[in-house]
Every structure is written in structure tokens, then in C-alpha cells.
Amino acid sequence: MDTPELTARPTPIPGMVLYELPVHGDARGWFKENWHRGKMVALGLPDFGPVQNNISFNAKRGTTRGIHAEPWDKFISLASGRIFGAWVDLRDGPTFGTLFCAEMTAKDAIFVPRGVGNAFQTLDDNTAYTYLVNDHWSAEAQADYTFLNLADEDIAVPWPIPLDQAIVSDQDRTHPRLGDVVPMRARRTLVLGADGQLGTALRAEYDGDETVDFAGRATFDITDDAAYRAMDWRKYATVINAAAYTAVDAAETQQGRAAAWRINAGAVTRLARVAVEHSLTLVHVSSDYVFDGTVDVHGEDEQPSPLGVYGQSKAAGDAAAAVVPRHYIVRSSWVVGEGRNFVRTMAALAAQGASPAVVDDQWGRLSFAKDIAAGIRHLLTSSAPFGTYNVSNSGEPYSWADVAREVFRLCGADPGKVTTISTADYAKPGMAPRPRSSVLDLTKIHNTGFAPAPATRRLAEYLEGAAADPDDGNRLTVRSAGGK
Missing domain, CATH: 3.40.50.720 (NAD(P)-binding Rossmann-like Domain)
Incomplete structure (x- = not known):
């Protein structure tokens, strides 16, 4: 049986790349190389130097988080379940407001550059969403976030589960519309x-x-x-x-x-x-x-x-x-x-x-x-x-x-x-x-x-x-x- 290969697919958002990971399965379950610096750099991933690994466990289908643009790069993948991901470029520049959406399972990963707003909605119960970042989280760093409302009418993210039926935090419901967003400036x-x-x-x-x-x-x-x-x-x-x-x-x-x-x-x-x-x-x-x-x-x-x-x-x-x-x-x-x-x-x-x-x-x-x-x-x-x-x-x-x-x-x-x-x-x-x-x-x-x-x-x-x-x-x- 041929071993599947790691592949990369560009997106409309500059610097953001979607990867398909080889997943090897049998009756016991599956195995994948979730992060392989050498192979991914060879495919064009920036050598972004991750320093922290985080996991967001979501017990219920319909849990929706975002849209958060953070002051670091992220490499996102799943350990279990499925998500509908939505990413909006919130960086200062000509692609500000560009939207990209994709459904992800354990075989998918995506590199999200600093300043690109990130959101996801779980499509299965017990979804484990994991990500590497190249700076340590701190309360001071959170002050540099840029936010966009999940329900923004201009971006119009096509959520599979309507937001009025989804599980959304009160804080995420109050983020500004696109017209009021201050773009994240380049470093x-x-x-x-x-x-x-x-x-x-x-x-x-x-x-x-x-x-x-x-x-x-x-x-x-x-x-x-x-x-x-x-x-x-x-x-x-x-x-x-x-x-x-x-x-x-x-x-x-x-x-x-x-x-x-x-x-x-x-x-x-x-x-x-x-x-x-x-x-x-x-x-x-x-x-x-x-x-x-x-x-x-x-x-x-x-x-x-x-x-x-x-x-x-x-x-x-x-x-x-x-x-x-x-x-x-x-x-x-x-x-x-x-x-x-x-x-x-x-x-x-x-x-x-x-x-x-x-x-x-x-x-x-x-x-x-x-x-x-x-x-x-x-x-x-x-x-x-x-x-x-x-x-x-x-x-x-x-x-x-x-x-x-x-x-x-x-x-x-x-x-x-x-x-x-x-x-x-x-x-x-x-x-x-x-x-x-x-x-x-x-x-x-x-x-x-x-x-x-x-x-x-x-x-x-x-x-x-x-x-x-x-x-x-x-x-x-x-x-x-x-x-x-």
C-alpha cells in the first residue's frame, strides 16, 4: 500500500497555507505526523519557531469561537472531531477583510500568519482543536489582539450551524463589525x-x-x-x-x-x-x-x-x-x-x-x-x-x-x-x-x-x-x- 504524502494548498489569504497530513490507520486507530519541521519547511512553511502547544477541547457540537487575530503565527490541527474553520485577514493592507473557509478533520492542518483572524465551529462532539504558536501567551500579549464579530454582515461567514443555535460566549458576541475594526499593523x-x-x-x-x-x-x-x-x-x-x-x-x-x-x-x-x-x-x-x-x-x-x-x-x-x-x-x-x-x-x-x-x-x-x-x-x-x-x-x-x-x-x-x-x-x-x-x-x-x-x-x-x-x-x- 502506498504511503500518502504531505501536501500543501495555498489560500486567498497571503501566507496562509492549508496542509493535508498523511494519516496511517488500522483496527487500533490512527497515527499521523502532526508537525514535521523539515518536511513542512520544504513545502514552503515559514520556519516560524513554535514555543507553545495548546489544546482546546470542545464537548459539544456547535461550539463556536472567534474571530480572533493574534500577535503570533499559529499552526492548527485536530486530534479528534471535525470543525468548520473561518479565517479573515485583519492585517493592515490590500487583503484586509479577505475570507477563507474550510472543513477540517484529523488529516488537515493550517498555518495562520500573525494578524489573520481565526474562528471555528465544531461539527462533532468531543472535538480536540490543537495549535502551536511562536510566542508565549500572556495577559499583556492579549492586549494586542484584534477582534471581528462572528456575525459580521460584510464578511458573512457561512456558518453550518446558525449562530443563534450555536454555543457562543458572551464576549465573542460583542466584538466589533468590520467597519469598526482597527487593522493589525505589521511588526x-x-x-x-x-x-x-x-x-x-x-x-x-x-x-x-x-x-x-x-x-x-x-x-x-x-x-x-x-x-x-x-x-x-x-x-x-x-x-x-x-x-x-x-x-x-x-x-x-x-x-x-x-x-x-x-x-x-x-x-x-x-x-x-x-x-x-x-x-x-x-x-x-x-x-x-x-x-x-x-x-x-x-x-x-x-x-x-x-x-x-x-x-x-x-x-x-x-x-x-x-x-x-x-x-x-x-x-x-x-x-x-x-x-x-x-x-x-x-x-x-x-x-x-x-x-x-x-x-x-x-x-x-x-x-x-x-x-x-x-x-x-x-x-x-x-x-x-x-x-x-x-x-x-x-x-x-x-x-x-x-x-x-x-x-x-x-x-x-x-x-x-x-x-x-x-x-x-x-x-x-x-x-x-x-x-x-x-x-x-x-x-x-x-x-x-x-x-x-x-x-x-x-x-x-x-x-x-x-x-x-x-x-x-x-x-x-x-x-x-x-x-x-
Whole structure:
């Protein structure tokens, strides 16, 4: 006898899927695999991470419950009896008010996304209705429910047993009609490290998007356990971690080493734990410094080989973030954004008529913060496969000296004033080692439909914008001429 197979059938409500489960029976009764993560994920079920299993036993035919939209995902099935199920999309969006109905027995299961109103009516006595959810029930969570009246005239659920003959609680009879229902809003996005170079770019990228919250260190210290305990993580679907310790040379000191590991590794481990516990998508920003630079072009699958403390702490953070089932690790190189950076240093030197000596044996591409931010948003909105992605600007690789010459040229100074020096000759006591090559392979991000702008174009735009901002006090800050 052939073994029946698990099958899935989509519904008119986005994200909601009806499953037919193989049930194996004989004279003793029956057996089924009620929940099989591997098989169901392979059929497209989100890996939603259930944490609680509930059973609603209904003694009488005609018991009717709902319509409740809850702030978590549910996987519903039956242990005994039959139900008529009714689901109404109560999420804010174009499918608000969409109805789907189905009769279910022990061979059926359905995945109900957060915000879809759920109701059922028992068609047999002694019906056991079971469901998995991916958050723990609490009185506080119940305050986030959205309700719809079982008898709403616009939705007009075709109940097999008329509601005036059904067993319905007084509370369920008093829920609002559709016209008075406040749709359940989508869970939000939280940007941490929102005051840094990338955080500032993310603020600009998401300007006007009221579903995104921004937290700088004063609002949320990623190294403070109390901040994690105080946060209501149920509000969020995605966390973008733009916070990092980036003082590469200072990381080689005793104090800097502790700070680098506390922020780049320890805090990311805390974020990863939260993301797993609350089924969040974690976006974590990585660095070319996780490599030693002996490979000419770095792909996403290359094993880390960091040279210094900064790179080591970033590699440890990457390993923690990769544990999260829904994660994007976004690896960049030579980041340029608002605030102090190599490009602004060279622009200031060009304005002063200086002749800087700049290393010419380290190769890479600039990564403008605005393009990293756009790449992050693209990965999230396009539902790209989870994993690691290189995101820098495009174009031919160049050395730091090449960048300096181009900055001088764009600033109207003589590029010939930029002289070259080797990394070995430039090195000073306490300076962190740098990768020889920071060139990142961009094939994978291109294959998702995102094409980073050429670095040369972004550099010209950046310098033009800096020159147009006379109040920018960072514009004349002079730093080392050896890159990050």
C-alpha cells in the first residue's frame, strides 16, 4: 500500500497555507505526523519557531469561537472531531477583510500568519482543536489582539450551524463589525546603532517609514543586559544592527580589545539569542577585516582569517549572527558616510595644499553608507534567501593612493601631490595589521536584483555634497592616510 504524502494548498489569504497530513490507520486507530519541521519547511512553511502547544477541547457540537487575530503565527490541527474553520485577514493592507473557509478533520492542518483572524465551529462532539504558536501567551500579549464579530454582515461567514443555535460566549458576541475594526499593523523594524555612519544612512533610507524605529546608544545600549530585558521584542519582526566598535588601531590596546569584543562579539551574541527566542530577522553588518587579504577577491563562503583584534571580534560576531535562522550578514569594505573618514581627510589635505603619503599596496572598493543601507533594505523587501552578502560599491578595485589621487582631482587639486608608501614603511608602533586585498565579490548581491552604484560616481557625489555643506565641521578633520 502506498504511503500518502504531505501536501500543501495555498489560500486567498497571503501566507496562509492549508496542509493535508498523511494519516496511517488500522483496527487500533490512527497515527499521523502532526508537525514535521523539515518536511513542512520544504513545502514552503515559514520556519516560524513554535514555543507553545495548546489544546482546546470542545464537548459539544456547535461550539463556536472567534474571530480572533493574534500577535503570533499559529499552526492548527485536530486530534479528534471535525470543525468548520473561518479565517479573515485583519492585517493592515490590500487583503484586509479577505475570507477563507474550510472543513477540517484529523488529516488537515493550517498555518495562520500573525494578524489573520481565526474562528471555528465544531461539527462533532468531543472535538480536540490543537495549535502551536511562536510566542508565549500572556495577559499583556492579549492586549494586542484584534477582534471581528462572528456575525459580521460584510464578511458573512457561512456558518453550518446558525449562530443563534450555536454555543457562543458572551464576549465573542460583542466584538466589533468590520467597519469598526482597527487593522493589525505589521511588526516593526528596529535599527540599533542609529547614530553612526551607517545608522545615519539608514535613517535617510527609511525616512518617512513609520514602521521603523531608530535607537542610538543613549536609547539602547547593546552591551547592557537591562536594555534587552526592558525591550518589548513582540513589536518587532526585524532588527538591523548597525552598531560596532570600529577603532581598528585602538582595538590593539588593552582597553580597546575589551571594548571591541564586548561590542562586536558579546553584544551580537545577545542579539542573536533574542532573535532566536522571538523569531526575528537579524541583519548584522560585517567587515572585510574578517579576512587576512591574501585572497585577491573575497566571496561570501570564504572562511574568516582575521589579522587583528578588530577583525577577530567581527568574525566572532558573524559566527553568532549566523546561528539565527533568519539572518542577513552584510559584509562591506572601506566604509564612507557622514562623519570622519578617509575621503574627508584627503579632501581637507587637498584644500590645505598638502602632499600626503598614502599606501599603495592595499586594494579594495569604497562602500558608501547610503548604498549599504539601500542594499539592506533591498534584501529585506525582496525576501532574498537568508545568508551572507557582500555589499560594496562597484567598479574596478583600486588602492588607497588611487582613492586619494581621485579625491584631489575632484577637489581641483593636483593628484600628483599624492605620493605613495608601502604598508610596511607606513606602519607605526601599535598599528593594527590590514588586509592586503579587501575586494569583495558582488555576484551574489547582483543575483538578487541589486546593483550597487560605481564607487567613482558615488565619490564625486559625496565630495560635491560635502563641499555644499559649509556647516559640516567634520569636513576638515585630518586623519591617518592609511585607510581605516
